[in-house]
Amino acid sequence: MEEQENIEGEMLLVRAELDDIQGQIKALLDRQEELSERESQLKALREVSKASRDAINNAPSVAPKDWSGSFLWDSRADDIRFNVFGISSYRPNQREIINAIMSGRDVLVIMAAGGGKSLCYQLPAVLHDGITLVVSPLLSLIQDQVMGLAALGILAYMLASITTKEVEKFVYKALDKGEGELKILYVTPEKISRSKRFMFKLEKCHNAGRLSLIAIDEAHCCSQWGHDFRPDYKNLGILNVQFPSVPMIALTATATSKVQIDLIEMLHIPRCVKFVSTINRPNLLYKVCEKSPVGKVVIDEIANFISESYPNNESGIVYCFSRKECEQVAKELCERGILADYYHADMDVIARENVHMRWSKSKLQVIVGTVAFGMGINKSDVRFVIHHSLSKSMETYYQESGRAGRDGLPSECVLYYRPSDVPRQSSMVFYENCGLHNLYDRVRYCQSKRSCRGAFFRHFGEVAQDCNGMCDNCASSIELKDIDATRMMILLQLGNIYYFI
Numbered sequence: 001m002e003e004q005e006n007i008e009g010e011m012l013l014v015r016a017e018l019d020d021i022q023g024q025i026k027a028l029l030d031r032q033e034e035l036s037e038r039e040s041q042l043k044a045l046r047e048v049s050k051a052s053r054d055a056i057n058n059a060p061s062v063a064p065k066d067w068s069g070s071f072l073w074d075s076r077a078d079d080i081r082f083n084v085f086g087i088s089s090y091r092p093n094q095r096e097i098i099n100a101i102m103s104g105r106d107v108l109v110i111m112a113a114g115g116g117k118s119l120c121y122q123l124p125a126v127l128h129d130g131i132t133l134v135v136s137p138l139l140s141l142i143q144d145q146v147m148g149l150a151a152l153g154i155l156a157y158m159l160a161s162i163t164t165k166e167v168e169k170f171v172y173k174a175l176d177k178g179e180g181e182l183k184i185l186y187v188t189p190e191k192i193s194r195s196k197r198f199m200f201k202l203e204k205c206h207n208a209g210r211l212s213l214i215a216i217d218e219a220h221c222c223s224q225w226g227h228d229f230r231p232d233y234k235n236l237g238i239l240n241v242q243f244p245s246v247p248m249i250a251l252t253a254t255a256t257s258k259v260q261i262d263l264i265e266m267l268h269i270p271r272c273v274k275f276v277s278t279i280n281r282p283n284l285l286y287k288v289c290e291k292s293p294v295g296k297v298v299i300d301e302i303a304n305f306i307s308e309s310y311p312n313n314e315s316g317i318v319y320c321f322s323r324k325e326c327e328q329v330a331k332e333l334c335e336r337g338i339l340a341d342y343y344h345a346d347m348d349v350i351a352r353e354n355v356h357m358r359w360s361k362s363k364l365q366v367i368v369g370t371v372a373f374g375m376g377i378n379k380s381d382v383r384f385v386i387h388h389s390l391s392k393s394m395e396t397y398y399q400e401s402g403r404a405g406r407d408g409l410p411s412e413c414v415l416y417y418r419p420s421d422v423p424r425q426s427s428m429v430f431y432e433n434c435g436l437h438n439l440y441d442r443v444r445y446c447q448s449k450r451s452c453r454g455a456f457f458r459h460f461g462e463v464a465q466d467c468n469g470m471c472d473n474c475a476s477s478i479e480l481k482d483i484d485a486t487r488m489m490i491l492l493q494l495g496n497i498y499y500f501i
């Protein structure tokens with residue numbers, strides 16, 4: 001009897017000590033998370049302050065100007081905005097950017113996906129007399145833009161491998177002799193670095209005073225620190241060296257301060273006016289779901305999510321780690337009644353175009369893609385982006401998930417996470433610049449019960465904004481508060497408030 005009591009007594013003590021340890025571990029983990037967050041904040045602040053110190057030290061001083069004031073071209077610009085582009089009012093920063101370009105300044109624009117970057121160079125292109133040269137990384141992007149401009153009645157062409165001889169002749173005549181009414185010319189960066197003939201004609205155009213503006217789209221491709229580095233973008237610095245009097249506008253949706261410094265240097269635009277809009281996409285809801293170790297269960301969950309939340313063929317993307325996984329996931333989604341197909345770099349161009357086209361026209365609900373399904377996705381009504389696997393960095397995740405909701409309507413970004421996915425990603429990024437560091441940032445985000453879009457603000461060195469319950473962690477803390485409040489009311493009614501305290 002006594003022995004029994006001793007055992008019971010000791011068990012109570014052990015249990016109490018275990019609970020205590022559990023409490024301490026939790027407190028330490030919370031503190032670890034707080035410190036990691038603070039460390040990232042401080043790193044971002046250090047970069048921003050270094051960047052502004054460098055900018056102050058290195059750049060020749062230029063008086064700051066109020067780009068939102070009145071300018072000579074105001075009424076003509078308003079007329080073109082409304083009557084040519086059919087846009088009733090400017091979005092934040094658009095007017096200021098246009099004014100800086102029209103004042104002859106180089107400009108760097110950082111504006112979130114769907115923010116309206118194109119208007120910032122297309123409107124000045126129409127406003128100016130000469131030709132605007134646009135460098136863009138992808139043929140599909142260029143084709144979309146040229147088609148869109150043609151529909152608005154703006155004469156825009158591209159010079160690329162698929163350009164017909166007739167169009168090429170027209171473009172070269174326009175550059176050479178000023179014939180025709182060419183307004184905007186799109187090229188890929190390879191044209192600048194590899195075609196002497198093109199550069200020769202461009203020089204003639206410039207010498208005749210007909211090259212009015214140079215726009216570099218997806219400018220983050222210049223930087224090795226960015227997520228889509230393209231070696232040919234490195235050669236674009238030649239444009240400002242060869243045509244220093246022509247204003248240059250560089251545009252991107254994302255650039256950390258390190259990438260900004262890099263691309264300003266590469267493009268030789270140290271005195272550029274910088275317009276940085278918020279990276280926040282308030283219409284996107286971010287969620288991290290626990291990923292089952294059983295593959296079929298994961299697919300079941302994804303298929304249920306799509307068919308229950310998006311029963312009307314609303315468009316979505318599922319990102320996978322490997323090509324094989326893409327094909328498998330697409331097949332299994334089809335077996336569960338979802339109209340899906342896969343897209344990866346191992347397919348030939350025609351097959352990829354075909355899948356992309358069917359999806360763009362909503363004949364396919366879901367594209368299951370690898371990272372190869374990236375830039376050039378212009379579909380604005382993507383309602384969900386699901387990550388079947390962890391992406392390799394915060395930046396990649398921001399870009400990929402950001403393909404949702406470019407039309408500003410509510411959309412969801414869901415990530416399936418399990419710790420056992422980390423090693424295969426780490427083996428892929430091991431040799432990349434800061435690869436592991438970036439991946440661990442991502443892992444920390446997935447494991448955190450507190451992290452939200454605030455992690456993006458920290459990553460891009462932006463002042464934090466409220467998440468407004470638009471992530472699972474913030475939403476559940478709001479729910480918890482609701483539950484607590486309800487419980488509090490019941491307890492108050494029962495006169496049991498001391499329980500709660």
Ligand SMILES: Nc1ncnc2c1ncn2[C@@H]1O[C@H](COP(=O)(O)OP(=O)(O)OP(=O)(O)O)[C@@H](O)[C@H]1O
Nearest residue numbers: 087089090091111112113114115116117118119253
């Ligand atoms: N001021 C405006 N008012 C209303 N719509 C606008 C305005 N400016 C641009 N848009 C529209 O917003 C959409 C997105 O614009 P755009 O394609 O230029 O975005 P973006 O910033 O280049 O995005 P991404 O980085 O994803 O390519 C387009 O349909 C465009 O016509």
